[in-house]
Structure formats: structure tokens, C-alpha cells
Amino acid sequence: MRILLLGAPGAGKGTVAELLVGRFGIRQISTGDMLRSAVTAGAGLGVSAEGYMKRGELVPDALILGIMEKRLQEEDCKKGFILDGFPRTIGQAESLKKMLDKLGMKINAIVNLEVPEDVILRRLTSRRTCSNPKCQAIFNIFTKPSRKEGICDKCGSPTVQRDDETEEAIKQRLKTYEEKTAPLIEYYKHDPAFVTAPSFKPEPAVDAILARVGR
Ligand code: ADP
Numbered sequence: 001m002r003i004l005l006l007g008a009p010g011a012g013k014g015t016v017a018e019l020l021v022g023r024f025g026i027r028q029i030s031t032g033d034m035l036r037s038a039v040t041a042g043a044g045l046g047v048s049a050e051g052y053m054k055r056g057e058l059v060p061d062a063l064i065l066g067i068m069e070k071r072l073q074e075e076d077c078k079k080g081f082i083l084d085g086f087p088r089t090i091g092q093a094e095s096l097k098k099m100l101d102k103l104g105m106k107i108n109a110i111v112n113l114e115v116p117e118d119v120i121l122r123r124l125t126s127r128r129t130c131s132n133p134k135c136q137a138i139f140n141i142f143t144k145p146s147r148k149e150g151i152c153d154k155c156g157s158p159t160v161q162r163d164d165e166t167e168e169a170i171k172q173r174l175k176t177y178e179e180k181t182a183p184l185i186e187y188y189k190h191d192p193a194f195v196t197a198p199s200f201k202p203e204p205a206v207d208a209i210l211a212r213v214g215r
């Protein structure tokens with residue numbers, strides 16, 4: 001099973017991906033999580049990516065394509081995967097197509113998670129993320145608080161507001177989404193695997209995806 005999750009920041013890609021992981025036993029591949037781990041590790045890729053991420057801009061395609069090409073060839077991807085946050089530009093979508101053709105892989109569902117903008121803004125400003133780069137569990141101070149305030153339920157590390165969750169960076173991320181990523185909807189619209197799923201709540205979005213892939 002191979003699924004692409006598209007959607008604005010805060011549309012619920014991570015939450016929906018987590019539910020799909022439980023359902024299909026396949027890997028969630030989040031380019032955002034991979035980049036944040038690289039930033040924390042202070043490695044070459046992280047150093048290059050950090051500034052773009054803090055400003056709410058996309059990191060250059062060349063950086064992302066390098067890591068994704070390697071990631072998709074790893075053993076655990078043979079069973080399938082959920083791509084969360086990739087592709088995010090038409091250029092990335094075209095490169096992904098080439099990578100998948102080369103690997104002989106087909107996508108089962110291309111999912112456009114749709115959420116009204118006011119909901120997105122509320123979600124992003126109230127989101128808290130586990131600071132442990134290996135965990136990165138997501139909470140929400142209103143709708144999904146951790147059992148102990150400021151502490152991750154899963155691993156006990158402090159939960160924090162991400163650097164790119166200031167009001168200014170959020171506005172920039174939404175602008176970047178409109179300019180660079182929203183055109184992917186037009187790009188994929190006629191693909192038989194394309195489905196739009198309202199993502200006000202994650203469960204109905206997952207149901208729409210399961211219906212598309214015939215489960
Ligand atoms: P969100 O979807 O909530 O914006 P992510 O965790 O997916 O959050 O991404 C955080 C940041 O990481 C993005 O704002 C961007 O700077 C960078 N990033 C993630 N995925 C990509 C990608 N495919 N291409 C370019 N930049 C990316």
C-alpha cells in the first residue's frame with residue numbers, strides 16, 4: 001500500500017498518517033520529521049535546511065530529493081509507505097514519478113486533506129510537539145492535551161512549540177503552501193488514485209482513504 005498525503009500545514013497529515021500506519025502496518029515517511037531530526041543532529045543537511053524551515057519556506061528541491069531517493073530504496077519501504085509532506089512542489093512530484101517508475105512502484109491513493117483555514121490557524125497555534133527527535137509525537141493544548149502538561153505521553157520528554165509555529169512563520173507557511181503546493185491538486189486531479197478527504201476530524205478522512213483503496 002502506497003499513499004501520498006497532500007494538504008496545507010495543520011491539515012492533519014501527521015495524525016491521519018499515524019492512523020493509517022496502525023491500519024496497514026506500513027511506514028510513515030515525513031520529510032518534516034526527517035528534516036527536524038537533521039536540524040537537531042546539526043548534520044550537513046540540517047544546517048542547510050534550518051533557516052528555510054524557521055522562516056516557513058520550503059527547503060530547496062535538490063536537498064529533499066536527495067534524501068527521498070535514498071529513503072524510498074530502504075528495505076522497510078518494500079511493504080509500502082505513507083508519504084507525509086512530500087511532494088510539495090510540482091518539481092518534486094515529477095521527480096517522485098521518475099523515482100517510483102524506476103523502482104517499479106505504483107501509488108494507491110493520492111489524498112488531498114481539506115480543512116477550512118480558520119481551523120488550520122487554530123490548530124497550528126495550539127499544537128505542541130515532543131522535543132525528542134526520535135519521537136516527535138504531536139499534541140494539542142485544546143483537543144489532544146498530553147496527560148501531564150508539557151510532557152510527552154509517549155516518551156516523557158518535554159513538549160514544545162515548534163520554531164516555525166510563531167504567528168509570522170505560520171502565515172509564511174500558509175503562503176508557501178498556496179504558491180508552491182496547492183498547484184499539486186490540479187496536477188494530480190485527474191489521476192485515478194486522487195481523492196479529496198475532508199479532514200475536520202481524522203477518522204472520516206481515514207474512512208474516505210480506505211474507501212478509495214477498496215478496504
Ligand atoms: P507542515 O506540513 O505542518 O508545514 P512539516 O513538518 O511537513 O510541517 O514541514 C515543516 C517544514 O519542513 C516545512 O515548512 C519546510 O520548510 C520543510 N519541508 C518539509 N517537507 C518538505 C518538502 N517536501 N519540500 C521542501 N521543504 C519541506
